[in-house]
Amino acid sequence: MTSHRTPTPAQLQRWDRRYVWHPFTQMEEWEQDPPLVIQSGKGAYLYDTDGRRYLDGVSSIWLTVHGHRHPDLNRALRRQLDRIAHSTLLGLTSPPAVLLARDLVRIAPPGLTKVFYSDDGSTAMEVALKMALQYWEQRRPRIQPKNRFLHFTLSYHGDTAGAMSIGGIDLFHKRYRALRVPTFTAEPPYCYRCPLSLSYPTCHLRCLDPVAKLLKTRHREIAAVVIEPLVQAAAGMITAPPGYLSKIRELCTRYHVLLIADEVATGFGRTGRLFACEHERVTPDLMAVSKGLTGGYLPLAATLSTDEIYRAFLGRYDEFKTFFHGHSYTGNALGCAVALANLEVFRKEHTLRRLQPKIRALSRLLDPLNTWPHVGEIRQRGFMVGIELVQDRATKTPYPLADRIGHRVAQEARKRGLLLRPLGNVIVLMPPLSITLPQLTRLVRIVSASIRTVTAAA
Numbered sequence: 498m499t500s501h502r503t504p505t506p507a508q509l510q511r512w513d514r515r516y517v518w519h520p521f522t523q524m525e526e527w528e529q530d531p532p533l534v535i536q537s538g539k540g541a542y543l544y545d546t547d548g549r550r551y552l553d554g555v556s557s558i559w560l561t562v563h564g565h566r567h568p569d570l571n572r573a574l575r576r577q578l579d580r581i582a583h584s585t586l587l588g589l590t591s592p593p594a595v596l597l598a599r600d601l602v603r604i605a606p607p608g609l610t611k612v613f614y615s616d617d618g619s620t621a622m623e624v625a626l627k628m629a630l631q632y633w634e635q636r637r638p639r640i641q642p643k644n645r646f647l648h649f650t651l652s653y654h655g656d657t658a659g660a661m662s663i664g665g666i667d668l669f670h671k672r673y674r675a676l677r678v679p680t681f682t683a684e685p686p687y688c689y690r691c692p693l694s695l696s697y698p699t700c701h702l703r704c705l706d707p708v709a710k711l712l713k714t715r716h717r718e719i720a721a722v723v724i725e726p727l728v729q730a731a732a733g734m735i736t737a738p739p740g741y742l743s744k745i746r747e748l749c750t751r752y753h754v755l756l757i758a759d760e761v762a763t764g765f766g767r768t769g770r771l772f773a774c775e776h777e778r779v780t781p782d783l784m785a786v787s788k789g790l791t792g793g794y795l796p797l798a799a800t801l802s803t804d805e806i807y808r809a810f811l812g813r814y815d816e817f818k819t820f821f822h823g824h825s826y827t828g829n830a831l832g833c834a835v836a837l838a839n840l841e842v843f844r845k846e847h848t849l850r851r852l853q854p855k856i857r858a859l860s861r862l863l864d865p866l867n868t869w870p871h872v873g874e875i876r877q878r879g880f881m882v883g884i885e886l887v888q889d890r891a892t893k894t895p896y897p898l899a900d901r902i903g904h905r906v907a908q909e910a911r912k913r914g915l916l917l918r919p920l921g922n923v924i925v926l927m928p929p930l931s932i933t934l935p936q937l938t939r940l941v942r943i944v945s946a947s948i949r950t951v952t953a954a955a
């Protein structure tokens with residue numbers, strides 16, 4: 498240790514720029530300004546080292562559920578810490594891992610019966626992909642390999658190699674093609690910029706036609722369809738029309754293709770239900786959860802599977818049907834303990850019931866922006882909102898990415914005490930589910946003022 502004194506805010510800012518390489522960040526730009534150092538949080542607020550307060554408008558990148566420093570979650574962590582921080586699930590088990598798995602199976606879409614733990618959204622998706630491949634190999638040995646995935650363009654499933662293969666955001670994924678396996682892709686139902694130039698709602702889900710065609714002609718090769726149910730989040734909160742997900746489920750069943758639902762962003766109340774799949778009574782064959790699983794406290798993830806898939810991995814040891822996959826921290830006791838407390842708070846505080854009026858309030862508060870000249874579309878599904886800003890409302894002409902319009906809106910919002918992280922030209926609102934109505938009102942007021950200021954000057 499070089500010093501026992503608490504570092505000053507200025508020291509932290511200097512050392513950050515000297516030592517830390519930040520995710521999804523142009524570091525040359527980062528180095529130009531002193532970074533905002535968050536020291537603490539409470540509820541929907543974050544506090545910097547100077548004691549300034551900010552509303553956490555994106556739940557610390559889509560994680561926080563019941564607010565920061567929730568007493569029940571804190572208590573659960575402290576209790577677990579007094580027992581043990583971690584013991585392995587390779588050859589052993591632990592109370593929090595067992596109890597959380599049981600709880601997850603109880604609340605998940607019916608038919609999902611087994612829980613495989615990992616560390617984050619990306620690894621939960623890697624697990625789902627590997628399970629799907631091995632499932633088909635073990636179920637139908639010697640038949641033509643069923644080992645390709647069908648996913649959507651603009652999709653995002655994480656940054657590890659397998660997850661990138663099924664990712665469709667060129668800016669993030671294209672450069673790493675050497676790490677990616679070939680896949681089938683379909684256009685997502687991006688109604689505002691319909692790739693098929695159909696008009697909603699008279700299109701009657703014609704956007705499914707290309708997916709149906711691919712499945713019809715190539716289903717023998719396709720192991721699974723991978724989807725972000727209801728909302729393609731990182732693509733800019735692209736919301737699917739009602740019925741889309743359940744039709745995808747039907748197609749997968751008809752053509753004997755697995756459905757992998759990536760509920761990493763949508764899970765744990767974000768869409769107004771515990772899981773997005775519930776809105777259309779869909780049970781996927783594999784489901785990945787992470788972000789909200791621990792209420793935003795610790796990295797933990799799970800891949801849930803059906804009995805049907807699980808059973809395909811059973812056999813004598815020397816049949817080698819084992820799922821040879823695991824991580825050092827799989828089923829981490831602290832993570833599972835806090836996740837259990839997180840789920841308990843949903844029940845105790847009636848989080849989902851109390852969320853419904855706030856979802857409606859959020860729509861109401863945002864409604865006036867719908868006529869603004871630079872607001873192209875406001876997409877909302879529960880507590881997931883994307884406001885797509887455009888240069889010209891009539892022609893839907895996007896702002897050039899280099900204009901950094903979203904970034905500038907976020908900078909304005911920060912001055913006014915709200916932290917945001919946009920996706921290109923899309924302003925994202927993902928407040929903690931526990932945000933109060935007055936806080937939500939303030940959040941929208943700040944967003945509105947920030948958009949007005951930036952677009953008037955642009």
Ligand SMILES: *Cc1c(COP(=O)(O)O)cnc(C)c1O
Pocket residue numbers: 617618619620622653654655656725730731759760761762763787788
């Ligand atoms: C964030 C995200 C992931 C990746 O999760 P990480 O924890 O960042 O690895 C995967 N899928 C979706 C839909 C996500 O939003």
